[in-house]
Amino acid sequence: MRDRIKKVIRQVLQLENVEDTASQATCLEWDSLRHLDIVLELELEFDVSFEPEEMAKMTSVEAIEQVIKTKLQ
Amino acid sequence: MKYFVFRNATIERFFQFLPTGFSGYEDVSSVEEAERYIWFYLSPIAENEVAAQKVKHYVDLLQMTASKIGADKMLIVFTIKDIFNVKTVLSDNALADAVSYYNDALYELSKQSRNIKVIDFDDFCSRYPLIELIDWKFYFVSQMGLNPRLAADFGSWCSSQLNAIELKRKKVLVLDLDNTLWGGILGEDGIEGVALGGDYPGKAFSIFQHLILELSKQGVILAVCSKNNIEDVRQMWKLHPDVVLKEEYFASLRINWNNKADNIREIAEELNIGLDSFVFLDDNPTERELIKSYIPEVVVPDFPEKPYDLPMFFKDVAERYFSIYNITTEDKDKTQQYKENAVRATMHKSFTNMENYIRSLEIVLSIKDANDLTIVRASQMTQKTNQFNLTTHRYIDADLRQIINNEGKIFTLSVSDKFGNSGITGLCIIKIEGKNAEFDSFLLSCRVLGKDIEKAFAKYVLKTLQSEGIEQVKATYIPTIKNTQVADFYDRVGFTCLHSEDAIKNYIIDLRQQEIELSQNYRYL
Numbered sequence A: 001m002r003d004r005i006k007k008v009i010r011q012v013l014q015l016e017n018v019e020d021t022a023s024q025a026t027c028l029e030w031d032s033l034r035h036l037d038i039v040l041e042l043e044l045e046f047d048v049s050f051e052p053e054e055m056a057k058m059t060s061v062e063a064i065e066q067v068i069k070t071k072l073q
Numbered sequence B: 001m002k003y004f005v006f007r008n009a010t011i012e013r014f015f016q017f018l019p020t021g022f023s024g025y026e027d028v029s030s031v032e033e034a035e036r037y038i039w040f041y042l043s044p045i046a047e048n049e050v051a052a053q054k055v056k057h058y059v060d061l062l063q064m065t066a067s068k069i070g071a072d073k074m075l076i077v078f079t080i081k082d083i084f085n086v087k088t089v090l091s092d093n094a095l096a097d098a099v100s101y102y103n104d105a106l107y108e109l110s111k112q113s114r115n116i117k118v119i120d121f122d123d124f125c126s127r128y129p130l131i132e133l134i135d136w137k138f139y140f141v142s143q144m145g146l147n148p149r150l151a152a153d154f155g156s157w158c159s160s161q162l163n164a165i166e167l168k169r170k171k172v173l174v175l176d177l178d179n180t181l182w183g184g185i186l187g188e189d190g191i192e193g194v195a196l197g198g199d200y201p202g203k204a205f206s207i208f209q210h211l212i213l214e215l216s217k218q219g220v221i222l223a224v225c226s227k228n229n230i231e232d233v234r235q236m237w238k239l240h241p242d243v244v245l246k247e248e249y250f251a252s253l254r255i256n257w258n259n260k261a262d263n264i265r266e267i268a269e270e271l272n273i274g275l276d277s278f279v280f281l282d283d284n285p286t287e288r289e290l291i292k293s294y295i296p297e298v299v300v301p302d303f304p305e306k307p308y309d310l311p312m313f314f315k316d317v318a319e320r321y322f323s324i325y326n327i328t329t330e331d332k333d334k335t336q337q338y339k340e341n342a343v344r345a346t347m348h349k350s351f352t353n354m355e356n357y358i359r360s361l362e363i364v365l366s367i368k369d370a371n372d373l374t375i376v377r378a379s380q381m382t383q384k385t386n387q388f389n390l391t392t393h394r395y396i397d398a399d400l401r402q403i404i405n406n407e408g409k410i411f412t413l414s415v416s417d418k419f420g421n422s423g424i425t426g427l428c429i430i431k432i433e434g435k436n437a438e439f440d441s442f443l444l445s446c447r448v449l450g451k452d453i454e455k456a457f458a459k460y461v462l463k464t465l466q467s468e469g470i471e472q473v474k475a476t477y478i479p480t481i482k483n484t485q486v487a488d489f490y491d492r493v494g495f496t497c498l499h500s501e502d503a504i505k506n507y508i509i510d511l512r513q514q515e516i517e518l519s520q521n522y523r524y525l
Helices: A002-013 A032-046 A052-057 A061-072 B048-069 B094-112 B136-142 B148-167 B186-193 B202-217 B230-239 B260-271 B285-294 B307-321 B334-341 B354-360 B375-384 B397-405 B453-467 B489-493
Strands: B003-007 B020-025 B036-040 B074-078 B116-119 B172-175 B221-226 B250-255 B278-281 B364-369 B409-417 B420-433 B436-444 B472-477 B496-501 B504-510
Touching: A002 A032, A002 A061, A032 A061, A032 B136, A032 B148, A052 A061, A052 B136, B036 B048, B048 B074, B048 B094, B074 B094, B074 B148, B094 B116, B116 B148, B172 B202, B172 B260, B186 B230, B202 B221, B202 B307, B221 B260, B230 B250, B250 B260, B260 B278, B260 B285, B278 B307, B285 B354, B364 B453, B375 B397, B375 B409, B375 B420, B375 B436, B397 B409, B397 B420, B409 B453, B420 B453, B436 B453, B453 B489, B472 B489, B489 B504
Parallel strands: B003 B020, B003 B036, B036 B074, B074 B116, B172 B221, B172 B278, B221 B250, B436 B472
Antiparallel strands: B364 B409, B409 B420, B420 B436, B472 B504, B496 B504
């Protein structure tokens, strides 16, 4: 799952590589607009719909994985 | 092409297909440098009365912005669609009224300023149920005024709308001459005979020329592509009192007997303008079809059959392809500019697909012995045909009957293709003595030239004579001021030049042991 998340982030942000530790705070390209694109692409990738509260939390690879795991349970 | 978008919502996602900068929300304080400006405001989400007020206010913002941008940059404005309209009081049309006030204002602005173009956003919205146009979750999370899932669709819809606006303006108008800029055929009817000025139909062509001249003054580049003798046309330009479009208004001339697809390609190279900026006007449907199939980038409007339809035809072509947002002095000098820059290298590039083109026309050559019904038309042709006429002997029908009575033969040629039948447009008069024959006259109407029909006609006639036991055929080319284009015709058909004196050339061909092949590009009847 982590790889799929990283792949989405990599594609949206057009980066060569995304670390496991990547987050909105450490990644310059990950601004609020791109954040929205990431959310939209993740919704498609995992066939889920995120609530606004969840979107606000999804600010790092790790946090995203947490949110998706909870949703898929 | 750099764009700058004025907006009141988060719409970056929708304009990803363009290189774009964005204003702040409802921010018109600064105008960034760009080549094109877009005004994309969405219906505000608020209670009706407030939303209505806001929409009206947007009109003021837009007007301010339009005047800041100025008249020489294009501003593309989108109409508003009231996506969220809560109607508890059914008679309350405040928001709907405000939206139509706004949209009317856009159209009014675009009428006043030619650099302002309206795109009807409803055309996009109407493809979706209202409920799909907005995704409230994303609206509240990030002020997305439109459902982000529609971004890709919007992109393709919007770019086609923009293309329509951008492509509207063509640069070059290529014109045929005979029956396009004047009535009749210059090479046949002469300067006195063509219809231009005076009464109808000349009057219609005269107005047509004036209208085109005005277009040229607005920066449209004019060029000529015509099958004619350039000397004749120069005389026409110089001497005809009613000529409006004279030589100096044309940036490029291709007045020759080459095929028009090659000619137009050459004009494009000479002017260094892409073929997709070309519009080609020609009365002849066969020529139009040629250009349409071989240079599909060129716009080729159907030409009216009646001269009285020329003004409306012009209006349609001008508005469709040459709408001008703003005229600069640079525009006005364009023809001159291109003329100067043009490289006047004469290029001989063959149209590799000429054969395919000819075949696609499905030409049928109907070659018959002249009879009582056709002999009058045949004599008329000898009287009227000047350009494609090897000897220019003039006959009345009685002369022709006498030739037939003295063992001679007269072949008439009718040409038809998928566009129609041109009637009798070719003639070959042969005098015969025993096993020797002589081409007394060989002529074709210029309507059917340019498709190698003349060669096929001559070969067919030779083959027929051969099958009737004729052994030798003589022929003569007698030059006149009008028939220089056929000076080497008999050479091309396979005759041998015996001798030439004073430019008169005598030919012979021996039909014994001669394998005459007929081109398979035509059907023969």
